[in-house]
Amino acid sequence: MLKELWNDAEGGFHPAGAADFLPESALRQVQLTRLRAVVSRAYDHVALFRQRMDERGLTPSAIQSLDDIRQLPFTVKTDLRDTYPFGLFASPLGEVVRLHASSGTTGKPIVVAYTREDIAVWSEVMARTFACCGMHRGDILQNAFGYGLFTGGLGAHYGAEELGATVVPVSGGNTDRQIMLIRDFAVSALCCTPSYFTHLIERAGELGVDLRALPLRIGIFGAEPWTDGMRDHIEAAAGIRAYDIYGLSEIIGPGVASECAVQEGLHLFEDHFYPEIIDPETGEVLPDGAEGELVLTTLSKKAMPMIRYRTRDITSLITEPCDCGRTLRRMRRIGRRSDDMFIIRGVNVYPSQVEAALLAVEGTLPHYQIILTRDQGLDQMAVEVEVTPEVFSDKVRALEDVRARLAKAIEHILGIRVILRLVEPRTIARSEGKAKRVIDRRHEGT
Amino acid sequence: MTLQQLSLFLENRPGRLGAPLETIANAGINILTLSLADTAQFGILRLIVREWDRAKQLLEDAGWVVNLTEVVAVGVDDRPGGLAAVLAALEGAELNIEYMYAFTLRRGDKAILVFRFEDPVRAIQVMKERGLHPVDAEELFNLTT
Incomplete structure (x- = not known):
């Protein structure tokens, strides 16, 4: 199974994928080592984290096991706004090679930063995302996520290049041109928001283009919640397999979790992002399988570590082994955000x-x-x-x-x-x- | 023997009726007759045109949802009691009339009644049995030009 998933056109194996199949004990060890390092980094370089830990009488040495993370304070979206623009950076600007920002519909946008190493990690997790969705070298990916301050476009771009796929960096919008390129370039995979793809299907119908007759076989959709009903519609109307991916700018952008061929939950790339599920009311950590708010800690981010970031997304963790062979835990598809409520x-x-x-x-x-x-x-x-x-x-x-x-x-x-x-x-x-x-x-x- | 009627969904707000009519007018398609059913919230525009297939395509391309329905047209004398006589003839046949509308011809002394029956085929049969004169598309458009 492992070989099959990672085979590229020439039968090669992408080295980043090995982390998807680590034995659980090895994975937990990687997580603990990285957690201790990131908590130290945040404590040493970010005033807000240090102040909050000091208030609770905590030092980085409090982290002796993964469960010790529960002692640490949460980080929330308003913390990013309150420290706008660069207040949560743990690296000097001389080491920051990229900034992204949210659209900022309410007040100031939130700003996120990446060092060169962060970009490498991001490229890796996005390459693993695409591989999870069945892409390999030789595939042509039309990247219809918006390029710019939004993390979707560039995140997908770097990941697909890392995998060795051929990227068509078309960005969002201009639907007629998107359809022309899908057809003319024999595009085999496409990523965008599910609502935009629904619009693209509709427009293709008006133009008399039958997407089902084209080589397009994989759709990678994220950045907003969508339903299984939408998936059925998309898969039938476009003749593709439609995969859900998950990510958020505050953590890294897309590349936090991805569905695999089994399409039952999204594998969290938990060697880089440590997941917890909490009761959104009380903040208490819930047992495996319980539904609650997803909280993520970045285990390897340098420029902007996030400690126990409250995503506002409601989901639950699936700990049972997946038929695809990946040992990474899965989260159920996000049906709702406590924000959308x-x-x-x-x-x-x-x-x-x-x-x-x-x-x-x-x-x-x-x-x-x-x-x-x-x-x-x-x-x-x-x-x-x-x-x-x-x-x-x-x-x-x-x-x-x-x-x-x-x-x-x-x-x-x-x-x-x-x-x-x-x-x-x-x-x-x-x-x-x-x-x-x-x-x-x-x-x-x- | 039936006629093809186009129906369009319209929102019930100012200016909505003009746009589809303009679309088919621009293509040089003449409307033989129309009827508009409305509720507080939406309306249904029903059209009889000779080139219904071309009109349907044009309207759909312009973004309307268009429905094609078979209706039955009957010629009657344009005089008091013309409609009543038709309805009397249909009585007892248990034909369910969903809706109907009427128009008079420019020349002559005939009026045309357009019926939407649940079962148009049986309706035509009943009409013929009872001495009514359903007109087909060719006959209808010959009468009007």
Whole structure:
């Protein structure tokens, strides 16, 4: 199995992949050695970490076993904002060769830094990601993640080159050109956000291009949560295998975890990123298999180590061995982020719940958007759903029935009333990056 | 014997009706008749055009969801009681009429009733048995040009 997964076109073996198959005891030893080093590094070079550890009377020597990590304080997103731009760097700028930043929709962006060694680690984990998804030397990867401050584009680029694949650095957007290149270059793998690929499938249909007839065989999708329903749709419509990958800029970018051929959970590259699952309310570490918030510690980052970073992503760890032979633990696919959650009339709502309801009624996921408004102090939730040829009818009664069934399915899951509006096709904005599913207008001009 | 009717989904807000009509007008396609069903939130535009296949393609290319339905057209005398006579003839045949609309011809003294039946084939059979005159596409467009 191991050989099969790592075979490239000439039967070679990529050396970075060895870490995927370490015996558990060796892996834990690597983790402990690296954890002790990174905690020392953070303590010695980052004022915030040192101050927080001092407050608790901790020194780096407190880390004698992996479980000792639980004594360390958490790091949260606002810590990155509060120390903007360079306050959490553990390396002098002379050693930093790259900066990335989040889009910064709320206030200041968050900035992340990489030394040359960090870039090498990032390239390695992304090469392992692509290999996990069945890519090898000889593959042509169209990289439709955005190049620039966003980590997706360059992260995937360096990883694919490290693997030895041929990269087409097309970046995001210009869908017609994307489709032309897929066809003309006989592209065999493509990476982007799942919502953008759904848009690409739609556009290919309009242009009369049958993606299933092209050599494209692997889709690597990340940067936003997506459902198994979307995967089924993508795999059937494009004739590919669609893999989920996971990462976040604060930790490294893409390359934290990846699905393998088994497609049951994402292998965490835990020789570089140490995972814990905590109760998001109490901060308590939960036992294996329990669902909670993923917390990650970077084990080898130099420029910007992260100690127990709270990702806000809700998942659980799978400790059972995987059929692919990798010994790396898996995390379940991220269905929801505690960040995406919104509260309406006291009810916690995740967009994925709305998605599940729409999928159940229509069979495939239509384009939709959730709009929150406030009317005389009362919160309203509207869901706009684009009409598809599958549900459209010339009969008013039949359409009213579709609308009622959609509303009912959502209300059944959420337990609150929603306004369901059917809208014309292509009226909901398509994303070329992360899909914007929720528009909150509750604080506008009221 | 049936006619092809195009239906489009429209949102019920200002300006939505104009766009699809413009699309087919620009292609030089004339609309024989139309009907608009509306609810508070959305509308369904139903069109009868001679070149329905070309119109359908144009509208779909422009992004509308278009549905193709078989409807039945019947010619009646354009006088008081014309429609009532047709409905009376259909009574008791247990034909379910989903909806209907009517228009008069430019020349002559005929009106055309357009019916959407659950089962158009049986409806045509019943109409013929009861002395009504369903018109097919060729006949209808000859009458109107």
